[in-house]
Amino acid sequence: VTPTTYDPRDYPPVAVTVDLVVLTVRDDALQVLLVRRGEEPFLGRPALPGGFIRAGEDLPVAARRELTEETGIRVRAGHLEQLATYGAPDRDPRMRVVSVAYLALAPDLPAPEPGGDAAAAGWLPVGRRTAGGLAFDHDRILGDGVERARAKLEYTGLAATFCPEEFTVGELRRVYELVWDVTLDPRNFHRKVTGTEGLLEPTGRTTTRGGGRPAQLYRAGTADPATASLSPPLLRPGR
Amino acid sequence: VTPTTYDPRDYPPVAVTVDLVVLTVRDDALQVLLVRRGEEPFLGRPALPGGFIRAGEDLPVAARRELTEETGIRVRAGHLEQLATYGAPDRDPRMRVVSVAYLALAPDLPAPEPGGDAAAAGWLPVGRRTAGGLAFDHDRILGDGVERARAKLEYTGLAATFCPEEFTVGELRRVYELVWDVTLDPRNFHRKVTGTEGLLEPTGRTTTRGGGRPAQLYRAGTADPATASLSPPLLRPGR
């Protein structure tokens, strides 16, 4: 046993943070949850929610805690997965900070409640990003998160995590169209998703919200939406 | 500016390491590069190569350095990508260690030269893992790395990074068969890979290594093998 090998003073001081890319579909647009920084550096600039991990705290636990502290939001029904880790030596101007980014997908949620280090919190459509950009390297993290979400819709049932508990095929299609920024043929989409085993579970009920002929209501299927459940995948047009 | 916010003493001591899952195809098997630990904890146990990052050192740079220090191997022609980050509070018995894992794919390389913290280094077929298992949570990291590699062969040209600079279609097919542990129809495989634009670049030369009729030699295509280049993907049978 050579404890000195592990003496933290032998190694350069490093802080570990978690940052979150929280995506939802709101007001017919893909939106991301941002906070306004209440501290230096980048005081007043928009940023992804996040913060330092605590002693003995696992990474996904820290991610959920920071999200709730800074925005009041909990990803109960949603989906949380690790995105990537960003550790460029100069990404934070004060000290070495390695940030583990998480991606969360959630249905439309109540308005966020700013708290902690956040001066404000709110949703911003992903397509309409502010000119100044986000603090730190959060523009890149957000871009990676959006691309991951787009890719995952192709071969998983994760699109349903953007929908309320019960939803119609048309609502699910709208999610795909907004996230991918395409238009999909309603008939072919209907045939594909209703024909995929384990993806959707009919409730027997119908709804006429959205107008027109009553639509069947579905729940997300039993298959784990995080792992592959669309095989062959539902491909984005024009790629 | 509030520098005290960033005083490292305000935050629990955390060390950041990089660990590597280095995969190659050797002796007709998918093999992983392992070291034998020369220090506590897990003294004498096999482990993935890796170690602490240095001040001012970017994460992929640290990964390459640790690989070279512990095994003498450089992933020149190969491929290096971030895999995931492992930060469970008790994953290292001495202190909080957050490890950023990298996945490297490389053609058959010279025998490793142990160095640094490694008492020994060598290749082990992935299918024939030791009963005791690897140090720390490296079994799980290795499993995640192998699964990532398997998935990436489906929709990228990364299989070619396991091959020498010039290779035949049969050699490329053998890579798929070994990584996926399946058998593929040689004729259909040939049609698929030679018919995919930008995947393979003919050299004009032929070879008779492997016996039989001379085979065309190819180089990896111009398309970035890390991003999608097989569309539609080459699917693993029976999934």
Place this chain on the structure above:
DNA sequence: TGAATAGTGTCTCTCAGACACTATTAG
């Protein structure tokens, strides 16, 4: 010569994309 691998052609079945058509609601 036979065994081995390389490479081409052909058939069938599945499925994505395009789109005609019917069904059921609101206004």
Place this chain on the structure above:
DNA sequence: CTAATAGTGTCTGAGAGACACTATTCA
């Protein structure tokens, strides 16, 4: 009625899987 959305059927073309067949080498 019209407008809107839901849902079904039908055709076509691309491509995967199965496999017959030819080509070219080594032993």
